[in-house]
Amino acid sequence: MDTIINAEINSTMLLDDSMPILQVENVSAYYGAFRAVKDVNMNIPAKAVTAIIGPSGCGKSTLLRCFNRMHEVAHAARVEGKIMFDGNNIYSIGTDPVRIRCHIGMVFQKPNPFPTMSVLDNVVAGRRLSSLWTKRSEMEELAEKCLRQAALWDEVKDKLKQSGASLSGGQQQRLCIARALAVQPEIILMDEPCSALDPIATIKIEDLMRTLTEEYTIVVVTHNMQQAGRVSDMTAFMLMSDDRAGELIEYGTTQQVFTNPRDKRTEDYITGRFG
Amino acid sequence: MAGRALLPRKIINYFMLGVCALGAGIAIIVVCLMLGYILAKGLSFISLDFIISESVPAGYEGGGMRNEIIGTLILVVLGSLIAVPLGMLTGIFLSEFGSPKVAATVRFAADVLAGVPSIVVGVFAYIVIVSQYGYSAFSAGAALSIIMIPVVARTTEESMRLVPGSLREAALALGITRWRSVIFVAIPGALTGIVSGIMLGVARIAGETAPLLFTALGNNFSFEGLARPISALPLQIYNYALSSDKNWQEQAWAGAFLLVMIVLLISLAVRWMSRKGRA
Ligand SMILES: Nc1ncnc2c1ncn2[C@@H]1O[C@H](COP(=O)(O)OP(=O)(O)O)[C@@H](O)[C@H]1O
Ligand SMILES: [Mg+2]
Numbered sequence: 024m025d026t027i028i029n030a031e032i033n034s035t036m037l038l039d040d041s042m043p044i045l046q047v048e049n050v051s052a053y054y055g056a057f058r059a060v061k062d063v064n065m066n067i068p069a070k071a072v073t074a075i076i077g078p079s080g081c082g083k084s085t086l087l088r089c090f091n092r093m094h095e096v097a098h099a100a101r102v103e104g105k106i107m108f109d110g111n112n113i114y115s116i117g118t119d120p121v122r123i124r125c126h127i128g129m130v131f132q133k134p135n136p137f138p139t140m141s142v143l144d145n146v147v148a149g150r151r152l153s154s155l156w157t158k159r160s161e162m163e164e165l166a167e168k169c170l171r172q173a174a175l176w177d178e179v180k181d182k183l184k185q186s187g188a189s190l191s192g193g194q195q196q197r198l199c200i201a202r203a204l205a206v207q208p209e210i211i212l213m214d215e216p217c218s219a220l221d222p223i224a225t226i227k228i229e230d231l232m233r234t235l236t237e238e239y240t241i242v243v244v245t246h247n248m249q250q251a252g253r254v255s256d257m258t259a260f261m262l263m264s265d266d267r268a269g270e271l272i273e274y275g276t277t278q279q280v281f282t283n284p285r286d287k288r289t290e291d292y293i294t295g296r297f298g
Numbered sequence: 299m300a301g302r303a304l305l306p307r308k309i310i311n312y313f314m315l316g317v318c319a320l321g322a323g324i325a326i327i328v329v330c331l332m333l334g335y336i337l338a339k340g341l342s343f344i345s346l347d348f349i350i351s352e353s354v355p356a357g358y359e360g361g362g363m364r365n366e367i368i369g370t371l372i373l374v375v376l377g378s379l380i381a382v383p384l385g386m387l388t389g390i391f392l393s394e395f396g397s398p399k400v401a402a403t404v405r406f407a408a409d410v411l412a413g414v415p416s417i418v419v420g421v422f423a424y425i426v427i428v429s430q431y432g433y434s435a436f437s438a439g440a441a442l443s444i445i446m447i448p449v450v451a452r453t454t455e456e457s458m459r460l461v462p463g464s465l466r467e468a469a470l471a472l473g474i475t476r477w478r479s480v481i482f483v484a485i486p487g488a489l490t491g492i493v494s495g496i497m498l499g500v501a502r503i504a505g506e507t508a509p510l511l512f513t514a515l516g517n518n519f520s521f522e523g524l525a526r527p528i529s530a531l532p533l534q535i536y537n538y539a540l541s542s543d544k545n546w547q548e549q550a551w552a553g554a555f556l557l558v559m560i561v562l563l564i565s566l567a568v569r570w571m572s573r574k575g576r577a
Pocket of ligand 1: 054077078080084085086098199269
């Protein structure tokens, strides 16, 4: 009961009055018979960073993967509810998940560049592998543009022919961001993108998230509250309910959630009194 | 109290260790004896002449197995031409597309096929192909491919499975279709393993004799085309070893040496490749 009321209040608490880019309506996600995410409602604003926080196992990754139809890649996984993007439900019958993923990209927890491809080929992989023919000079231009956007160009401009796996962990993660950018998505989903990185590499990715909001919408899952506080405009707090399904407990501007949480459980979690 | 229980356990421990060591020792000794004997014996009879000249009738000196070497090469290529695409497709299907139930059935079929005695494969090829079209290089290549397909299929499947799921996810998340991600991400990632599997398959069929008895028949002349009988190393070794001609018997040893070297070199190359692939 409590959650539903909260979610309704929260959906009106956007940064400004513009249309949200993603409207999540009554979304539940299942692995077989197990419901991992229960009845989530939230509106994600465009060109901002939205953070999803919560203890591990509460369904953050699962919810994030619902946003670009990656959830259904897992065995026996399915989604209930609606997610409106550009005025269309991405779960409506006949919607091609492949097309959705071109508009809504994803960066994973562990950097996963293609080890059999060079740095350059990694960046343009999305483009090259989904079209029959690509012009080399165009691909090089695209790669440079995306590597610059990902703040990686200066570090790899002499290593474009090397394997993507030869870079450091932080560079690999920025390579993965560049690779996601090259598909020219509107939204980039990031699942704990810094959890495998050292503090300096983490700061670089966080800075990058901020600059990317000039053009892109970012939804980032993190279990690091300081990170959510540093980078996000909006914060969603999830928690596992008694039946082990993840619920959205509170959603609002980061400032409100961190300084004036409405739910006791959010406050406990933020102040570290959780458990 | 603890000491009493300890003693028998220790004895059992040493006993089991001894049994295992004995088993391993016997295996190694058998391999060394066999290889050593063939290599030592074959090495004394092999020569450049053996590789480049044709066979001579019984009672004559010299001669070699040029036709047989070429024949075996042709048969291996023929078998691979059929088995590599079919085996790879089967392996890719097993790891990527088959529903668990269908995949289990196909996998079982492949395992049974791998276990079928090669002489049965020869009889099968004889009934299906030879009885209608006569002895031919093609029928021999087909028989060998039946033996090679499960080897290639299973190694392809295993190495495709070793490609991390995170790479497939990365491809899908870029808006790449499933089958493109298989072709451009999963297969390149598994390539070393697939090539190893093909080479192991080649090593396996290069020395097969039984199916050739029913299909290739053998041929005393040089290659006459795919529709004609063809000579092959293992066939000639078989024939020469059973003969009473001393020169022929020596040539059989040289042939065995050559065959063992081919298989040994391929196995070493596979080991080297997979070690490099992992590094
Ligand atoms: N592929 C899967 N199959 C079955 N259950 C899964 C799978 N992935 C995650 N889960 C379960 O779903 C729940 C939520 O997981 P997840 O979304 O990864 O949590 P978080 O990202 O918040 O740590 C957990 O209970 C987890 O065990
Ligand atoms: Mg997670």
